Each structure stands twice: as C-alpha cells, then as structure tokens.
Amino acid sequence: MADIDIRSVRKAYGKNQVVHGVDLSIRSGEFVVILGPSGCGKSTLLRMIAGLEAITEGEIAIAGDVVNAMEPRERGCAMVFQNYALYPHMTVADNIGYGLKVAGLSKPERRARVETVAKSLGLSDYLDRKPGQLSGGQRQRVAMGRAMIREPKVFLFDEPLSNLDAKLRVQMRIEIRKLHNRLGTTSVFVTHDQVEAMTLADRVVVMNGGHIEQVGTPEEIYRNPASRFVAGFIGSPPMNLFEGRVTGPGEVEAQGIVLSVPHAGLARGQAVTVGIRPEEVLLGAAGSNTASIDVDFREELGSVRLLHGQVAGADFVIQVPATTAGPKVGHFSFEVPARAVHLFDAETGMRIDPVAGGIRAAA
Amino acid sequence: MIERTPVLNFVTHAVLLVGLAIAFVPMWLVFVAATLSLQEINTPPISLLPGSHLWENLAEAWARADLGVKLTNSLIMSVAVAAGKIALASITAFALVFFRFPGRMAAFWLIFITLMLPLEVRIVPTYAVAANVFSPYQTILDVTGFSWLWQQLTGTELALEWNLLNSYTGLILPLVATATGTFLYRQFFLTVPEELMEAAKMDGAGPLRFFREILMPLSITNMAALFTIMFIYAWNQYLWPLLITTDRTHRGTAVMALRQLIPMSGDSTGGGVPDWNVAMAGCLIVVAPALLVVALMQRFFVRGLIASDK
Ligand SMILES: Nc1ncnc2c1ncn2[C@@H]1O[C@H](COP(=O)(O)OP(=O)(O)O)[C@@H](O)[C@H]1O
Ligand SMILES: [Mg+2]
Numbered sequence: 001m002a003d004i005d006i007r008s009v010r011k012a013y014g015k016n017q018v019v020h021g022v023d024l025s026i027r028s029g030e031f032v033v034i035l036g037p038s039g040c041g042k043s044t045l046l047r048m049i050a051g052l053e054a055i056t057e058g059e060i061a062i063a064g065d066v067v068n069a070m071e072p073r074e075r076g077c078a079m080v081f082q083n084y085a086l087y088p089h090m091t092v093a094d095n096i097g098y099g100l101k102v103a104g105l106s107k108p109e110r111r112a113r114v115e116t117v118a119k120s121l122g123l124s125d126y127l128d129r130k131p132g133q134l135s136g137g138q139r140q141r142v143a144m145g146r147a148m149i150r151e152p153k154v155f156l157f158d159e160p161l162s163n164l165d166a167k168l169r170v171q172m173r174i175e176i177r178k179l180h181n182r183l184g185t186t187s188v189f190v191t192h193d194q195v196e197a198m199t200l201a202d203r204v205v206v207m208n209g210g211h212i213e214q215v216g217t218p219e220e221i222y223r224n225p226a227s228r229f230v231a232g233f234i235g236s237p238p239m240n241l242f243e244g245r246v247t248g249p250g251e252v253e254a255q256g257i258v259l260s261v262p263h264a265g266l267a268r269g270q271a272v273t274v275g276i277r278p279e280e281v282l283l284g285a286a287g288s289n290t291a292s293i294d295v296d297f298r299e300e301l302g303s304v305r306l307l308h309g310q311v312a313g314a315d316f317v318i319q320v321p322a323t324t325a326g327p328k329v330g331h332f333s334f335e336v337p338a339r340a341v342h343l344f345d346a347e348t349g350m351r352i353d354p355v356a357g358g359i360r361a362a363a
Numbered sequence: 364m365i366e367r368t369p370v371l372n373f374v375t376h377a378v379l380l381v382g383l384a385i386a387f388v389p390m391w392l393v394f395v396a397a398t399l400s401l402q403e404i405n406t407p408p409i410s411l412l413p414g415s416h417l418w419e420n421l422a423e424a425w426a427r428a429d430l431g432v433k434l435t436n437s438l439i440m441s442v443a444v445a446a447g448k449i450a451l452a453s454i455t456a457f458a459l460v461f462f463r464f465p466g467r468m469a470a471f472w473l474i475f476i477t478l479m480l481p482l483e484v485r486i487v488p489t490y491a492v493a494a495n496v497f498s499p500y501q502t503i504l505d506v507t508g509f510s511w512l513w514q515q516l517t518g519t520e521l522a523l524e525w526n527l528l529n530s531y532t533g534l535i536l537p538l539v540a541t542a543t544g545t546f547l548y549r550q551f552f553l554t555v556p557e558e559l560m561e562a563a564k565m566d567g568a569g570p571l572r573f574f575r576e577i578l579m580p581l582s583i584t585n586m587a588a589l590f591t592i593m594f595i596y597a598w599n600q601y602l603w604p605l606l607i608t609t610d611r612t613h614r615g616t617a618v619m620a621l622r623q624l625i626p627m628s629g630d631s632t633g634g635g636v637p638d639w640n641v642a643m644a645g646c647l648i649v650v651a652p653a654l655l656v657v658a659l660m661q662r663f664f665v666r667g668l669i670a671s672d673k
Binding site for chain 2: 050051052071072073077078079081082083085086087088089098099102103146150
C-alpha cells in the first residue's frame with residue numbers, strides 16, 4: 001500500500017499539451033476514480049503513473065519516492081488494460097504467473113501463488129485454457145489476477161469494464177470494489193462512465209480538457225458540482241442548464257422564469273448559469289418558484305419516468321416517480337425549490353456557493 | 364465470397380484442374396523420363412507411362428553427381444539461410460516497430476531499397492566483398508592515407524584480409540542479408556496490440572524478454588512461412604554457389620551438380636551420350652527435399668492458423 005502524490009504534472013506530445021498541470025494526492029488504500037469525457041487525458045495521466053508515458057513536467061511520487069525516472073517494473077504498480085492484453089499463446093496459469101516468472105520465482109512457488117489467486121477469482125477450473133477459449137468476463141478476471149499476483153503497491157485500471165456487456169459490467173464492478181475492500185490496495189481507476197465512478201470511488205476526480213475540474217466524494221460531486229462542466233457531466237439525466245441574470249438580491253431570472261435563490265451577495269445584472277436537477281423538481285406544486293412545461297415525450301425507465309419538454313422554448317427534463325399519475329403529454333406546472341437551484345458564474349463556469357455567495361475554486 | 368451456384372462451382376473447379384495440370388504435367392514427364400532406359404528415352408514419341416528403370420537411374424545419378432555430398436551441402440546452406448533469415452528479419456523488424464530512435468525511418472528506407480537489389484544485381488561487388496570481407500575498410504584506409512602512414516611508421520604493409528570464398532559462410536551470408544523477411548515480420552508486428560507490450564512491461568519483462576517469450580511464440584506461423592520461402596530460395600540458388608565455390612567436389616551444391624548430369628557433347632562427364640533419363644532422375648532427387656519441406660511446413664501452417672487466437 002502506498003500513497004501517490006502528483007505534483008504539477010504536465011504532458012505534451014510535441015507541441016500539443018494534453019495534460020495541463022495536474023495536482024492530486026491519493027491517500028494510501030484509497031479507491032480513486034478519474035472520470036471524464038473521451039480524450040480529456042485520463043489515460044495519459046494513468047499511464048504516467050504507471051511509467052508507460054514519460055512525464056513532460058512535474059513530479060509523481062509513489063510511497064514518497066519520486067518515480068519519474070523509474071522503469072514501470074520498479075514502481076510497484078500493476079495495471080489492468082481495457083482490452084485485457086492477455087498473452088494469447090499462454091495458458092491462464094502462465095498469464096497470471098508471468099510477472100512472477102520474470103521476477104525469477106521457482107516453478108512450484110509460482111504454481112502455488114497462481115492457484116491461490118485463481119481460486120479467489122473463481123478461475124481454478126480454467127488454469128490450463130488459453131485466453132481465446134474464455135468469455136469476456138473470464139478474460140477480465142485473468143487480467144485482474146495478473147495484476148493481483150505480484151501484490152503491488154498500486155492498482156491501475158484503464159477502463160477495464162468497457163468491453164463487457166451491461167450486466168457483466170455491473171457484476172465486475174461489484175467484484176472490483178469487493179476486492180478492494182478485501183486487499184485495501186491503493187487503486188486508481190479510469191472511466192468515462194459516471195455510474196461506474198459513483199459506485200466504485202472513495203473519491204472521484206473529474207477531468208476535462210487536461211485539467212482537473214473537481215475532486216470529491218461521489219456525493220459532493222453530485223450535490224455541489226464545482227463547475228458548470230461537472231454539473232452537466234454528472235447525473236443522469238443531466239442537469240438542466242440555462243443562461244440567466246441576477247435581477248435582485250436572492251433573485252435570478254432565466255427563460256422568463258424568476259427564481260428566488262438562497263445565494264447571498266449576488267451583483268445585480270451579473271450573468272449566471274442556472275442549473276436545476278431533473279429529479280429535484282416538484283411536479284404540480286404551486287408555491288413560489290413555479291413555471292410550466294410543455295411535455296411532448298414521456299420516457300418510462302421502470303422505477304422513474306422522464307418528462308421531456310420545453311420551458312419557455314428551452315429543452316427541459318423532469319424526473320418523477322413512476323407512480324405519478326397523469327396524462328402522457330401536455331401542459332404541467334412545476335415548482336423548483338430554492339435550495340435546488342445551482343448557480344454558476346457565466347464567464348468562468350465556477351460554482352457560486354449558496355451561503356457564502358463567493359466563487360469556490362475548483363479542487 | 365461464398366457463392367452457391369452449380370455453374371460457378373463447375374467453372375471454379377475447371378480452373379483449378381487446368382492449373383493443376385499445368386503445374387503437374389511437367390513434373391510427371393520428369394518422373395516418367397527418370398524411369399526409362401537410355402534406349403527408351405531416345406525413341407520418339409516419348410512414353411507417357413513410367414518404365415521400370417527408376418532405381419538404376421537414381422543410383423547412376425546419385426553416383427555420377429556425387430549427390431550425397433552435394434545434398435548435404437545444399438541442406439546446410441538452405442537451413443542456415445532460412446534460420447539466419449528468420450533471426451535477422453525478426454530482430455530488425457522488432458527494432459523498427461517497437462523502438463523510437465533517431466534515424467529509424469532512414470534505416471527503414473535503406474532496408475527497403477535493398478529489396479530492389481537482388482543478389483544477381485549486386486553480384487560483382489558482393490563477390491569482391493566475399494573475396495575479402497575487409498576490402499571496403501582497406502579502401503577507406505588507403506584513400507585516407509592511413510595505410511601509407513602505417514607503412515611509414517611500422518615498416519610493414521597494412522593489408523587486411525578475410526576470405527570467404529569456398530566456405531559455408533560465404534555461401535550463406537550474402538543470401539541472408541536481404542530485406543524480404545524483414546517486411547513480413549514488420550507487417551506482423553504492426554498487428555500486435557501495443558497493450559501487449561505494455562502488459563509485458565508492467566510484468567517487468569525487458570524488451571528482449573518480450574521479444575523472446577511473447578513475440579516469437581506468437582509469430583510461429585510467420586516463421587514457418589518465412590522458413591519455407593527462404594529454404595526454397597536458398598535451395599534453388601545456382602549463380603552464387605557457382606561463383607563462390609572453387610572446390611566444387613567438396614563445397615558444390617545439389618543444384619550445381621545437376622549441370623554435370625545434363626548431357627552435352629564434348630562434356631567431360633557425359634561424353635555426349637544423351638542419357639536424359641539419368642539427368643531427370645537427378646532432378647527428382649534434387650527436388651525432393653524442397654517438396655518435403657513444403658509438405659511438412661504446409662501442415663504446420665494449417666495447424667498454426669487453427670490453434671492461434673486473436
Ligand atoms: N501517443 C500519442 N501521441 C499524440 N497524442 C496523443 C497520444 N496519446 C494520446 N494523445 C492525445 O492525448 C489526448 C488525451 O488522450 P487520452 O489520455 O488517451 O484520453 P482519454 O481521457 O480518453 O483516456 C487525446 O487528445 C489524444 O489524442
Ligand atoms: Mg483512455
């Protein structure tokens with residue numbers, strides 16, 4: 001087990017900079033998920049930790065040792081790749097035990113450890129098969145076994161579940177988290193899937209365009225998104241976002257709707273982005289902060305129902321429990337509770353906190 | 364493309380059969396000729412059915428061309444060329460595909476250009492180098508005046524010499540140093556996912572270990588193909604062995620020996636007797652190992668293809 005310190009790390013391919021000064025401290029034994037859209041530099045950051053990419057600028061320390069100049073094998077990391085990257089010509093046992101073979105362990109010793117690991121992953125019956133004869137989930141387990149067997153200081157995962165079908169993905173997700181609970185090894189997990197991130201992580205690191213947007217627990221990220229980007233990226237369906245303007249103390253206007261908000265210290269006329277989560281809207285209630293929606297499409301998701309429509313011409317989504325009665329389409333009024341309104345500075349995209357009214361810096 | 368129409372089936376089979384006949388009929392004629400007696404083969408029209416003199420013709424060809432020694436030489440040369448080729452091709456392709464170093468593209472193009480220079484084209488300079496491997500260096504030393512300086516200082520003449528004429532090394536090396544296999548291997552290595560190399564790196568394997576324990580086993584099918592191609596290529600060499608071997612009795616190859624069996628008037632061996640039956644028997648013997656290699660390797664290709672998984 002080890003902590004990881006990432007200090008002002010940058011990565012450039014030629015003139016093209018893809019990671020712009022990342023600072024991040026990962027505590028020993030923590031499960032950190034790096035979440036972001038495709039191409040935001042998640043893999044690059046992970047591969048710099050692993051030693052598969054050179055660090056252009058800055059420093060990475062694992063367990064207190066700066067590893068910039070170390071070979072991957074000296075860093076004590078193990079990695080699980082997206083496409084498994086199993087050695088096709090080796091049996092499952094040889095795949096799992098290859099790292100030990102390279103390390104020079106004797107055959108009986110290797111065999112014993114491979115069997116232990118295989119047992120914990122439910123692979124005991126497949127040790128003599130080739131990867132080509134395994135299902136996707138089994139291959140994934142072999143890849144995990146190969147990472148586990150060397151008892152590394154750090155586990156690195158690069159979208160390891162994205163090649164699995166939906167059901168298996170959920171199952172493997174749980175297995176990975178259970179494994180972490182059992183072994184307690186510091187883990188860094190890269191994904192573009194927010195559900196994966198929310199369910200696996202102790203802390204989520206949201207990245208965008210080579211920057212860190214926010215670091216926090218899944219709940220913090222969901223409750224208090226630090227920027228407009230995080231607000232729009234986290235949550236399914238995503239947060240409704242509008243451009244608006246401060247019209248008075250504790251009052252903003254967007255799309256012709258006037259909302260009173262708990263934010264203090266807003267400057268009149270200030271341009272803001274207003275965010276409202278679909279699941280925090282109260283349908284049919286008629287207090288203050290009301291507006292109406294023209295629903296033109298209803299999406300059934302089993303436990304919940306999504307109402308797609310327009311509020312004063314802008315697209316808007318409301319999520320209601322599936323038990324809510326009512327016609328499929330039509331004109332409904334709804335209420336937005338004041339505490340459910342998120343405000344972001346329109347220029348910087350940064351969150352404006354309800355109480356302090358100040359701008360909270362990212363991470 | 365899979366078509367299931369009887370007419371097309373018939374046409375494709377007809378094309379195959381014609382192709383087979385074109386390839387097979389000459390071989391059949393060689394075989395028939397090798398079974399006839401001297402008298403039968405010189406009586407037109409030539410028979411299309413085998414006669415009964417195969418064994419004596421084979422024995423005569425074997426003895427007259429000293430094929431025991433020649434086949435051994437050919438075998439040594441061909442196996443060494445094929446093996447050397449695989450070693451050279453795989454390691455150069457490995458460097459070209461998996462490493463980023465200055466001059467990588469230049470190296471690639473230099474190797475590529477040698478494709479356009481088969482042995483026959485560069486045979487004179489190759490011979491000159493084989494006669495004295497150090498001659499290019501000697502030339503450099505002479506031109507730069509270093510030789511003169513050496514002579515002034517030590518009083519001895521500076522003459523580097525390493526002669527490859529009449530040696531197995533001389534037979535083999537120039538045939539190994541070509542680009543064909545490098546490209547075959549390069550194409551294969553380009554299909555190997557980069558993640559595989561990274562996984563090996565994470566497992567702690569260095570580049571040579573990755574090459575030996577992962578790339579080589581994965582490329583077995585490639586290896587078999589290249590071995591077959593290079594074996595046949597080396598086995599069929601005629602011009603180069605003819606040039607490099609002066610001691611033909613001990614260093615000559617089987618294909619060279621065939622020439623001695625071809626009846627020519629005034630020839631020291633044939634003495635003008637038109638014994639084509641013996642010549643054809645010699646052909647059968649000489650072509651057999653090559654056929655055997657193809658047959659064995661073909662089975663291996665198929666196995667390799669079936670057992671391999673993505
Ligand atoms: N070897 C490379 N050479 C040049 N650009 C690269 C290379 N690898 C990645 N990039 C670029 O870096 C950016 C981030 O890539 P990556 O870290 O793989 O993104 P992701 O967040 O999807 O994992 C992308 O724009 C990609 O095009
Ligand atoms: Mg990626």
